[in-house]
Amino acid sequence: MWNEPTRERLSKLPRLYETENVPLKEKLVHLHFFIGGCDWYVSETDGKDLMWGFCILNNDYDMAEWGYVSLSELREIKVSGWLEVDCESEDVWEVRRAIDVDKIRITQGWSKEENVSGLARDLIPDAVQNPDQTSSMRENRPC
Template sequence: MWNEPSKARLEKMPRLYETENISLKEKLVHLHFFIAGCDWYVCEFDGHDLFWGYAILNGDYEMAEWGYISFSELRELSVCGIEVDCELEEYFPVKKAQSIDKICESNGWK
């Protein structure tokens, strides 16, 4: 994995279910993983291996969904030898889901 998030960055994230009373538009997205037309936007972490967030696979906005994402599977994923990348904190600061164009487009929010 390129630019794997640091332990300190992961520790700043809310734990699973801590934000369940916050609307999807208002959820804070802490991490953005991407590879070959696929994007994972992460809002919560269990502290071990399980993220909760939004996945858009192969640019398929119609089938994109909120759900659970395995950190270990993201680490192992590669396409033609290219590994998943995690956008650096200085380029992807924590932001609300409603401010991310791809999430808005696939949810029909804009």
């Protein structure tokens, strides 16, 4: 495996079921493994081998799903006997919410508008968020 995550990096991930009350869109994706048209986005681990996250195999967005994968299985994958799974390094991959990962957002049918976090929503003026409610204010405003 290329760029195999260190124990230290793996120790930063939440344990299995630790984020089960977090909506899927808000789950943090800590690791991204990939090879060819396959992507594994990892959100939780048992601290040993088992990981949970989102998987897209062979660019098949229709069959992509949340589920389990083991680190040992990812290590064993080799294409043409030499091409191995890669894990994006910490220098490249930033931990982000599932909705902020384009491939996950597209396969789940989530819109970009949903991509605005609660914090960002607080910074957007009411007129932008609720144009129908502010239109009457504009009509009654003196010129």
